[in-house]
Amino acid sequence: MxxxxxxxxxxxxxxxxxxxxxxxxxxxxxxxxxxxxxxxxxxxxxxxxxxxxxxxxxxxxxxxxxxxxxxxxxxxxxxxxxxxxxxxxxxxxxxxxxxxxxxxxxxxxxxxxxxxxxxxxxxLNHDLNVNSIRILFREFGLDQWTSERVLKERDHVAWHVPDGVLNVHGRRIAVEFENFLKGRRRYEELFRSYKKGGRYYLVFMILREDLRDWLFEMDYNAQQVWFLNYNDLMKYRRLAFLENKRGRRPLERILK
Known part of the structure; x- marks a missing residue:
């Protein structure tokens, strides 16, 4: 797509x-x-x-x-x-x-x-895709979105800043979009930040590329961090699957 x-x-x-x-x-x-x-x-x-x-x-x-x-x-x-x-x-x-x-x-x-x-x-391409993710969740009736710009410039978040934060029934979900996969060290630091912070109920790692085994098997909180393919999200919407090393589940189960 x-x-x-x-x-x-x-x-x-x-x-x-x-x-x-x-x-x-x-x-x-x-x-x-x-x-x-x-x-x-x-x-x-x-x-x-x-x-x-x-x-x-x-x-x-x-x-x-x-x-x-x-x-x-x-x-x-x-x-x-x-x-x-x-x-x-x-x-x-x-x-x-x-x-x-x-x-x-x-x-x-x-x-x-x-x-x-x-x-x-x-x-630019990264930011356009983040816009599309925000709009997709808006179509689901989930319009409580805090953008990266707001997190940085208004909330002055001192720790790692996600691309957006989605509020689902009072629970904060960090949204990370990756146009291209980066090095292992970057994800080690990212997962460490989310693991110790306790600021987000879930973390959606939305990837433009296919999920790699080395990333899938890294040390992250599998109750919190879930991977999702961007093209699948746009095509299957609520029926797209989240997955991590503990299993997989449809997105709609989390958004209910």
């Missing part, structure tokens, strides 16, 4: 976003605020992710998502920036105007407005 980073949906072009004459008076909606909040906490989103998260039941032909996001860009709430990557993705960041709206209604997570840094694209 293709990742969101590989999807090429129809999206507004910055050069064509010209207000139509006779447009009705503009007013922000609760959905607009939630879109701003997600983009703000995750730093950015792409068009396909906004459509999937906030217009899940509308067909492309209905064009509702395209029209609304175009209007939000025209009104100065979203800005579109192009990446320098080969695929030239269009990313959506909120503006100072949108940030002021979030702050006014207490939805800014006490974070400053994000601006792109020089190393922004180094983790």
């Amino acid at each position: 293709r990742s969101d980073a590989e999807v090429k949906p129809r999206e507004p072009e910055a050069s064509t976003l010209i207000p139509e004459s006779g447009e009705e008076a503009f007013a922000l909606t609760a959905r607009d605020i939630q879109m701003f909040k997600m983009a703000h906490e995750q730093r950015f989103v792409i068009y396909h992710q906004l459509k999937r998260a906030f217009w899940p039941d509308r067909s492309d032909r209905a064009n509702a998502c395209y029209k609304r996001i175009t209007r939000l860009v025209n009104e100065g709430y979203f800005t579109i920036e192009r990446t320098d990557m080969k695929k030239r993705l269009s990313i959506y960041l909120i503006t100072q105007k949108a940030h002021a709206e979030l702050k006014a209604c207490g939805e800014d997570s006490t974070l400053p407005l994000y601006t792109r840094t020089g190393d922004f694209e180094r983790s």
